[in-house]
Amino acid sequence: MQIELIETFLDLCETRNFNRTAERLGITQSTVSGRVQALERALGARLFRRSRSGTELTTPGLRFEPHARALRLSWTEATRAARGGEDAPPTLRLGIQHDLVTSHAGEWIDTLRTALPDAAFYVEGDFSAQICIDLMAGDLDFGILFTPKPHPDLHFESLGDVTYRMVSTETGALNSVRRETYILGNYSPAFSRTHAELLPHLSAAPVSSGQDNVVAGLLSALGGTAYLREDTGLALAALGGVWPVEDAPPIRQPVFAAVHLRNRHRAHHRRMMTLGRRYLAGDRDAARG
Known part of the structure; x- marks a missing residue:
């Protein structure tokens, strides 16, 4: 055929x-x-x-x-x-959620190369929906994403979560955050639901974005207040002019692994899922071992 x-x-x-x-x-x-x-x-x-x-x-x-x-x-x-070719290493194609690429991709790939020395890796950043589409089409082998898109051809497993915290150029107190200078992060449907439940008065902001690095850039350029991935916020605070809003609730974003159903029991894919859980749990040494 x-x-x-x-x-x-x-x-x-x-x-x-x-x-x-x-x-x-x-x-x-x-x-x-x-x-x-x-x-x-x-x-x-x-x-x-x-x-x-x-x-x-x-x-x-x-x-x-x-x-x-x-x-x-x-x-x-x-x-x-x-x-x-017979001697070429298998290339594993990874799709990683945009917000995890800048902070985790380097260490994550270093971990995978140590644990799977017989494999080569191709990495690209994207949003959850496109990662799922590419996995179904066979264009990716493994996905790390925020929002599973249920499909008969796909298999998902929880890896853990990442934390977002509120930072500001204006105030360190939640009751002083101004909606008119608030930058809303629409990082995923789950994040948006939690944000709306915890802070409904800030869920209709004048500026918003779905990527952590874009929100960080807007915050640096415009000033105001926003939720950023924890390590991004700490990096900005270290540069000065930005500080944590200490009494704002942290928001945890679940992270999932996704593979085609045909690959869910394959050794490399199972190993990558195990390494992903250890990595997000903070056990970098165990993940590399």
């Missing part, structure tokens, strides 16, 4: 539109239709139903979709292995 048939089927599952899939894949609509028909002939089942309201998966199409994702992942792994 041609992998182009699977790629076209899965793209159409997302767009539910033959024209849109043709645009995304850089082919004609007739080619999309021809590929779908070829796949349907090979499977002996109709996969899509087209009507004035749009394109919908049939029951056989719904049943085939998770298998198609597994086929695409297997093809990706097979081509990578074939092109790598």
Whole structure:
């Protein structure tokens, strides 16, 4: 079976539109239709139903979709292995939540290289939703993220949490924080819910961002008050002009590991999950050992 048939089927599952899939894949609509028909002939089942309201998966199409994702992942792994050469180390592709890249990626990769000397690593920072998409597509092998996106093809495990604390250029007391100069960090849905429960009067700020480094930059440029990752806040405080708001409640953000369901029992992936838990727990030496 041609992998182009699977790629076209899965793209159409997302767009539910033959024209849109043709645009995304850089082919004609007739080619999309021809590929779908070829796949349907090979499977002996109709996969899509087209009507004035749009394109919908049939029951056989719904049943085939998770298998198609597994086929695409297997093809990706097979081509990578074939092109790598017999002596090339396996490359593990990691997606890490943006807020964890600047503070943890270096030490984390150093830990992994010590524990898994037979592997090579590719690292990129992204948001949780895109990491999950890339894991499903086979473009990543392992994800460290804030917000799991449940999917039949994905497996998630808790690694621990990171702490965010309030810092300010204006005050060290929570009751003196001004909403008009407050910079809201929308780091994840879980963070936002906790923030709204603890500090509802500050949850409608005039400036907000979803990345710790951006919030830190805004705080340095504009002044005011914001929640930053604990180590980011300490680093700013050390430079002067910023101090902790001591009576503001800390907010802990859960961190999760994510892998494709097919990889959940593989030795390297299990090892990375164990190392991640030890690392976030602060046991750097045990993680490296």
